[in-house]
Amino acid sequence: xxxxxxxxxxxxxxxxxxxxxxxxxxxxxxxxxxxxxxxxxxxxxxxxxxxxxxxxxxxxxxxxxxxxxxxxxxxxxxxxxxxxxxxxxxxxxxxxxxxxxxxxxxxxxxxxxxxxxxxxxxxxxxxxxxxxxxxxxxxxxxxxxxxxxxxxxxxxxxxxxxxxxxxxxxxxxxxxxxxxxxxxxxxxxxxxxxxxxxxx
Numbered sequence: 001x002x003x004x005x006x007x008x009x010x011x012x013x014x015x016x017x018x019x020x021x022x023x024x025x026x027x028x029x030x031x032x033x034x035x036x037x038x039x040x041x042x043x044x045x046x047x048x049x050x051x052x053x054x055x056x057x058x059x060x061x062x063x064x065x066x067x068x069x070x071x072x073x074x075x076x077x078x079x080x081x082x083x084x085x086x087x088x089x090x091x092x093x094x095x096x097x098x099x100x101x102x103x104x105x106x107x108x109x110x111x112x113x114x115x116x117x118x119x120x121x122x123x124x125x126x127x128x129x130x131x132x133x134x135x136x137x138x139x140x141x142x143x144x145x146x147x148x149x150x151x152x153x154x155x156x157x158x159x160x161x162x163x164x165x166x167x168x169x170x171x172x173x174x175x176x177x178x179x180x181x182x183x184x185x186x187x188x189x190x191x192x193x194x195x196x197x198x199x200x
Contacts (some may be wrong), residue, residue, distance in 0.1 A: 029116060035061040035198055038074065039083035040099035044122050044176035048183065049083045052120070054137040055191055059198055061065045067099050071107040079198045082113070083120040084135060100135070112145030119149065119171030119195055125158045126178050132158035147171075149194045155186070161167070 035056065039049035046065070053063050061081075064073065065133050074080055084100055121136035129133075151169040172190045174183050 012049075025139045031076055033062065035059050035076065035079045035085065036077035036080070037061050037081045038066050038069070039063070040066040040103070041085060044083060044174075045083050046121060048174060048176070048187070049081075051184065051187060052081060052083070052191070055187065056195070056198070065094060065099075066103045070097075071103065071110050072109070074115075076114065077115065080114045081118045081120065083122070085122050087104035090173050114146050116197055116199075119147070120190075121171055121173050122160065122167075123165060124174055124177045125156065125175050125176055129157075129159040132156070132161040132163075132174065133169065134162040136171050136173070138161035148197045149190060151190065152174075161190050 015168050025163055030191035039045045039102070049063060062077075119136050123133035125132050146157050147170055149171050150165070151172050153164070153167065153169060156169075156173060161173075163171065163173070172186065174186060176183060
């Protein structure tokens with residue numbers, strides 16, 4: 001019987017390791033889908049992720065909770081929106097309570113060059129004013145990708161954040177604990193800015 005040659009299908013990844021042990025996707029692999037939304041944990045994150053999906057329905061986004069996929073799934077998409085809690089990487093490693101604590105180290109073994117990445121960070125500006133949405137600033141810079149969706153700070157009350165770059169948040173901060181009434185307007189304004197990028 002003649003053997004069938006395996007074609008390079010989405011999800012059939014050809015990986016190689018660089019000198020630092022990071023896995024790099026073969027250049028022949030192409031992202032085939034427009035937009036993937038990845039979120040965790042449950043609670044506020046799923047509500048925000050579903051809201052974003054609803055508002056971007058014309059782009060036909062796929063929605064995943066990270067506990068159901070591996071980071072390799074991200075490579076199927078030209079554009080990514082990550083909805084995450086923002087305790088920060090060090091806290092994740094110590095407490096091991098957040099699904100991102102196990103997902104992030106695996107994410108660091110892929111590279112997202114050529115893909116656009118937007119981050120939504122859920123924070124608490126009352127309990128953590130000195131570390132507001134810190135986790136947003138400790139993720140994507142290490143895995144490549146073109147960051148889109150920076151946000152001005154003028155609408156937020158906080159003392160300090162590692163998610164600031166040149167005076168702006170690198171993504172969209174949301175406070176579902178104390179400012180849930182502002183969430184939809186913030187999401188609408190943010191999506192209006194990044195939608196043209198997601199359509200390319």
